[in-house]
Amino acid sequence: DAKTTQPTSMDCAEGRAANLPCNHSTISGNEYVYWYRQIHSQGPQYIIHGLKNNETNEMASLIITEDRKSSTLILPHATLRDTAVYYCIVRVTGGYQKVTFGTGTKLQVIP
Amino acid sequence: DSGVTQTPKHLITATGQRVTLRCSPRSGDLSVYWYQQSLDQGLQFLIQYYNGEERAKGNILERFSAQQFPDLHSELNLSSLELGDSALYFCASSAGQDNQPQHFGDGTRLSIL
Numbered sequence: 627d628a629k630t631t632q633p634t635s636m637d638c639a640e641g642r643a644a645n646l647p648c649n650h651s652t653i654s655g656n657e658y659v660y661w662y663r664q665i666h667s668q669g670p671q672y673i674i675h676g677l678k679n680n681e682t683n684e685m686a687s688l689i690i691t692e693d694r695k696s697s698t699l700i701l702p703h704a705t706l707r708d709t710a711v712y713y714c715i716v717r718v719t720g721g722y723q724k725v726t727f728g729t730g731t732k733l734q735v736i737p
Numbered sequence: 738d739s740g741v742t743q744t745p746k747h748l749i750t751a752t753g754q755r756v757t758l759r760c761s762p763r764s765g766d767l768s769v770y771w772y773q774q775s776l777d778q779g780l781q782f783l784i785q786y787y788n789g790e791e792r793a794k795g796n797i798l799e800r801f802s803a804q805q806f807p808d809l810h811s812e813l814n815l816s817s818l819e820l821g822d823s824a825l826y827f828c829a830s831s832a833g834q835d836n837q838p839q840h841f842g843d844g845t846r847l848s849i850l
Contacts, residue, residue, distance in 0.1 A: 658836050669739065669827055669841035670780065677836075713780075717836075725770065725795070725839075727780040 630714045635732040638708075644701040646731050648714030651695040657718050659690060661699045663710040664730070670713065673699065704735045740764065741842035743828050749848045755816040758845045762809055762830030768792070769811040770829040770839055771803055780827065786811055787833055815847070823849045 631649040638644040650659065660675040674681055674688045676697075681688045687700040701708055713730040740763035750756055762769050771783040782795035786805035797803075800818075805811040815822060825846050829839035 660838060662839075662841075664780075667774075667825060667844070667846075669741075669843045670829075671739075672838040672840060675836070675838055725782045725785070725793075727772075727782070729779050 629726070630716060630728050632712070632714055632728060632731045634729065635734065637734045637736055638701075638704045640706060640735050640737050641703055644699075644704040644708065644733060644735070646699040646701075646712050646714075646733065647696065648699070649696045650714070650716050653694050653716050654718065655694075657716045659688065659694075659697050660715050660717060661686070661688065662713045662715070662727075663708075664713070665707075665710040670727075673712075704733075706735050706737065709733060709735045739840040739842060741828060741830050741840055743826075743842035743845050745845060746843065747846050747848070749850060750818060751850050752818055752820060754818050755814065756818065756847065758813040758815070758826050758828075758847075760811045760813070760828030760830075760842060762811070762828075763840055765832065766830035766840075767809065767833035768831045768839075769805055769809070770831075771797075771811070771813050772827040772829065773824050774827065774844075775821075775824040778824075783813070818849050820849050823847060 661673040662670040664670045690697045711730040742761040767788045770785045772780045783797040785793040803813045825844045827844045829841040831837045831839045
């Protein structure tokens with residue numbers, strides 16, 4: 627699986643959009659980008675995933691650059707409950723490989 | 738609620754002992770994954786099973802073993818426990834097709850005294 631690079635921490639004002647970047651410059655053509663978050667010590671929560679097109683669901687939007695070397699997770703209106711560690715991972719389709727979670731980005735939403 | 742059930746929620750035991758952690762995947766999911774998360778550490782992938790067969794292995798110690806049963810529930814066995822094995826152990830499940838996301842349980846907190 628390709629490695630990902632994320633900033634260690636970010637702050638965002640409550641009500642504003644939170645934009646979390648992820649670099650995956652060695653991503654392969656058959657690897658999806660997944661985003662998860664972990665609030666305190668709870669089980670990680672799936673947010674969104676995509677291959678090359680931008681994706682949106684009720685939680686967030688995922689913007690993947692045309693060359694697929696980076697992506698941005700957008701939380702359109704951050705709330706205090708969005709304070710969490712956000713993980714970006716890439717994983718190949720087909721076959722079975724170990725899953726690598728990096729250290730993630732600790733997002734602090736500030737009142 | 739992710740639909741993934743892990744038991745027990747908390748487990749306290751002593752060094753040298755053996756414990757079994759249990760995971761029931763979401764209905765219909767064929768893949769089960771196990772992760773370890775030590776204090777202030779990231780998620781370390783241990784092992785994946787698909788429909789009863791081992792499919793991928795991560796940094797799993799030889800003292801640890803897992804299996805997935807015909808009803809698709811999975812168990813993670815930890816033996817000869819050491820203080821450093823104290824951690825949160827998460828189970829996740831997915832539909833099985835490799836691009837499907839994983840859904841995580843609430844974890845088992847293991848404390849070794």
